[in-house]
Amino acid sequence: MDNFGFLFAALLVVWIGIFVYIYYIGQKLNDLRQQLSEVEIRENQNTKDDQ
Amino acid sequence: MAQITATVQSTRSYGWVDKLSQVLAFVTLPLMALTLYMTLIYAPTDATQGDVQRIFYYHVPTAWNGFLAFFLVFVASVVYLFKSSRFWDALARASAEVGLVFTTIMIITGSLWGKPVWGTWWSWDPRMTTTLILWFIYLGYLMLRAYAPSKQQGARYAAVLGIVGFVDVPIVYMSTKWWRTLHPQQVVEPGQVSMPPEMLQAFMVSLLAFTLLFIWILIIRTRIALIEDELEIRSIENG
Numbered sequence: 001m002d003n004f005g006f007l008f009a010a011l012l013v014v015w016i017g018i019f020v021y022i023y024y025i026g027q028k029l030n031d032l033r034q035q036l037s038e039v040e041i042r043e044n045q046n047t048k049d050d051q
Numbered sequence: 052m053a054q055i056t057a058t059v060q061s062t063r064s065y066g067w068v069d070k071l072s073q074v075l076a077f078v079t080l081p082l083m084a085l086t087l088y089m090t091l092i093y094a095p096t097d098a099t100q101g102d103v104q105r106i107f108y109y110h111v112p113t114a115w116n117g118f119l120a121f122f123l124v125f126v127a128s129v130v131y132l133f134k135s136s137r138f139w140d141a142l143a144r145a146s147a148e149v150g151l152v153f154t155t156i157m158i159i160t161g162s163l164w165g166k167p168v169w170g171t172w173w174s175w176d177p178r179m180t181t182t183l184i185l186w187f188i189y190l191g192y193l194m195l196r197a198y199a200p201s202k203q204q205g206a207r208y209a210a211v212l213g214i215v216g217f218v219d220v221p222i223v224y225m226s227t228k229w230w231r232t233l234h235p236q237q238v239v240e241p242g243q244v245s246m247p248p249e250m251l252q253a254f255m256v257s258l259l260a261f262t263l264l265f266i267w268i269l270i271i272r273t274r275i276a277l278i279e280d281e282l283e284i285r286s287i288e289n290g
Contacts, residue, residue, distance in 0.1 A: 003103035003167040010106045010163040032278040
């Protein structure tokens with residue numbers, strides 16, 4: 001296996017890079033969904049209070 | 052008010068996108084595993100470069116998806132300037148970020164391939180230089196959005212940059228034809244394939260896997276941009 005170290009390093013960059021990015025956006029999406037549902041609950045509560 | 056209502060409705064009506072995202076994840080992840088098998092075991096070892104040539108199966112698909120992402124930024128920016136729709140702005144901003152991630156991976160894998168083959172990590176040859184310029188254009192695009200005085204102003208300026216910046220994509224692609232460069236001519240072009248069938252099959256599987264992965268990531272990232280917009284609108288609405 002010639003120059004296998006370079007191939008291995010490239011594979012690490014590709015896979016780790018992609019998985020880290022997917023993890024990051026997955027976490028961000030969950031956080032934002034959580035925030036959005038909290039806002040919706042607050043808004044519903046305010047509407048009920050107004051009535 | 053009409054704009055706010057339209058945006059909130061458009062964000063909510065993307066429930067089917069979550070389904071599509073799940074299906075894509077279900078298809079893409081096994082395909083990525085198949086890509087590993089095809090590129091490391093199934094494809095034959097290159098007679099000249101040896102195993103390091105297998106970086107090709109990752110370097111080229113990430114480059115292709117970077118170009119695809121920047122093409123989407125271009126299209127979404129044009130539509131945004133005409134329609135001022137938040138969806139197209141969200142798509143452009145998501146696509147620029149995902150494109151930058153793919154282009155970064157492409158540049159690093161290219162460097163790791165270049166060292167054993169050309170004896171250098173980096174050379175200022177036309178393709179590498181124009182690619183680096185492309186990377187800086189879209190880094191600048193994201194910075195422009197982040198530091199613009201207002202979100203709308205940032206979106207408009209970024210749309211112009213997204214259109215003008217795309218000019219570099221065909222230059223990167225044609226650089227191996229226009230100038231003398233260390234990079235070889237394209238090995239896969241319409242009507243002309245210069246590689247053994249097993250290598251071509253491995254390449255096609257990898258290209259398909261990375262393209263589906265790109266679409267999946269882009270859907271998630273666009274969803275994030277739309278929810279960010281909705282939260283901002285609601286915070287304005289609620290004072």
